[in-house]
Amino acid sequence: MRRYRTNDDLSPEFRVDPPAAPVGVQAGTARALNDRAVLRQLLSGGPQSARDLYREIGLSKPTVYLALARLEDLGFLIPHDGVAATGRSSRYFAVRPEAGYVAGAHLSAVEATVMVADVSLARTHGATVSTSGRTPEEVAVALREALDSACRQAGIPRTGLRSVLVGVPGVVEPGRNVLERTPGLPGWERADFASELSRAAGSTVRLDNDINLAAIAEMYFGIVPPYSSFLTLWLDEGVGMGVVLEGKLHRGASGRAGEICSLPASVRGSQSDSKPLHELVDALSLRRLAAEFGLGHGDGRHILRAAAEAPEGTAGARLIDEYSHRIASGLLAPTIIVDPERVVLNGPIALAGGDRLCVGVEDALAQYMPSTPQVQLSKVAGNAVATGALSGVLEAAREEIVQSIST
The missing domain is CATH 3.30.420.40 (ATPase, nucleotide binding domain)
Structure with missing residues (x-):
């Protein structure tokens, strides 16, 4: 059953003639375009009332009412409990999950x-x-x-x-x-x-x-504002980067944008002795680094989590300091070229390093750049990929x- 009256149901003084279709556009086409606009808004914005819809889309009230009635008859919509921001009771609609x-x-x-x-x-x-x-x-x-x-x-x-x-x-x-x-x-x-x-x-x-x-998950569910530019650095068994420019994922001409595992990077104090980035910061490299600091050969995540909690002056603190500089060495070139608003660290190892790793990377970048991006952990819940x-x-x-x- 329809929940909104059509134009014909209204008293003559409240009826609104539908707008004339643009030259070359049939009335049926105009109706379909209106229906699509309403459905698209409900898909992206979740359950909404007619009042919400005509404010968001810019269509007139009667046009929205008619579109809702047609979409309900077509089986796209179901009623949804909701209260308007003003506190007034209002009928809400949502897209049927079976769509x-x-x-x-x-x-x-x-x-x-x-x-x-x-x-x-x-x-x-x-x-x-x-x-x-x-x-x-x-x-x-x-x-x-x-x-x-x-x-x-x-x-x-x-x-x-x-x-x-x-x-x-x-x-x-x-x-x-x-x-x-x-x-x-x-x-x-x-x-x-x-x-x-x-x-x-x-x-x-x-x-x-x-x-x-x-990186796409960061735009939808993370900490990154819409239309911003940022880099996502992933640290795990492998190393990778996602590049987002003004709210759009940048893939590059060959689809290889962000493939930084072979980018030359260096250990702290040895700028002339460079290695591929993955040989300095991936899980295997972290375990080797931990062995150098006498911290055993355990899982990289556990090692870095313990190091992030270690007091200053201890082997754990020195480990995370060195690891931060290695990450910054790999980030330096893409950060200078892209000049992003922030760098988001993600992946099991990065998340294990926590805020202390972010601070270490940001401080290390500041030694080489006059203006550094904000370095933050990903806030995407669950599996970001x-x-x-x-x-x-x-x-x-x-x-x-x-x-x-x-x-």
């Missing part, structure tokens, strides 16, 4: 993490399955298992997903769904790997660089639903 579900995932040598959500983000479900020691074929099975688990939580079959976007380590060739380089992951770069994942998932799987997706993949696939799925309204 579509999508999935974002993170595939690594350790695990497959999946997030499934409806297109309005009213409900989100996740699952993780181990991929350690698995062949590419077994990794595809792990992805399917994780998708099955998350879809069961959502109450939908895996085949009910509109699309799946998967973050993977390595360069994804522009215009092709193929990994060009996957260090330490033999077989992932073969041409049919994405097809193998698609067969397992039961829907088309698109691949994207994992760190680029983590899977979150970024979900954010990326949502935008395309929402627009596909909006465009399904025929003119």
Whole structure:
């Protein structure tokens, strides 16, 4: 049943003639464009009242009422409890979850993490399955298992997903769904790997660089203001960077923007003795550095977490100081070139270093630059790559639903 009166239901003195369609635009087309504008706003802004909608979109009240009535009749909308900011009771509408579900995932040598959500983000479900020691074929099975688990939580079959976007380590060739380089992951770069994942998932799987997706997550769910410029530095078993310029992810001409693992960097006090950055700051390098300071050969995250809590003057404090300078050495060139507002540290190792690592990196950069960006930890909850993949696939799925309204 419609919850808003149409123009014909109104008394003559309150009726508003619909605006004339622009030259060359049919009335049906104008209606469809209005419906799309209302649906697009509800998809991006969540449950809203008619009052919210006409203020946000700029359409007249009768136009919004008519669009809501049509969208409800078409099955796109459901009623939603809500109270206007003024405190006045108002009818709210939300996009029906059944309008579509999508999935974002993170595939690594350790695990497959999946997030499934409806297109309005009213409900989100996740699952993780181990991929350690698995062949590419077994990794595809792990992805399917994780998708099955998350879809069961959502109450939908895996085949009910509109699309799946998967973050993977390595360069994804522009215009092709193929990994060009996957260090330490033999077989992932073969041409049919994405097809193998698609067969397992039961829907088309698109691949994207994992760190680029983590950067996208920062724009949607992190600490970065819209339209800002920032760098995301990922520290784990590997090293990578995402580059965002004025609110847009920068991929570069060949899709390699941010591939800084081979960028020359140096240890503190040895500027002439440079090494590839990953040989100074990745997990293996951190464990070696810890051994030099007599802190054992344990897991890099545990080592750095303990060092971040160590009193000044101790081996732990000296370790985090040296590690901060190594990171800053690698950040120096891209930071000078991009001149970002901030640098976001992410990845298991960076997060283990906490705020003390951020302060150390910022102080080290200040020794070489007259103006330094703010260095902060990522605030994206959970798996940032899977979150970024979900954010990326949502935008395309929402627009596909909006465009399904025929003119």
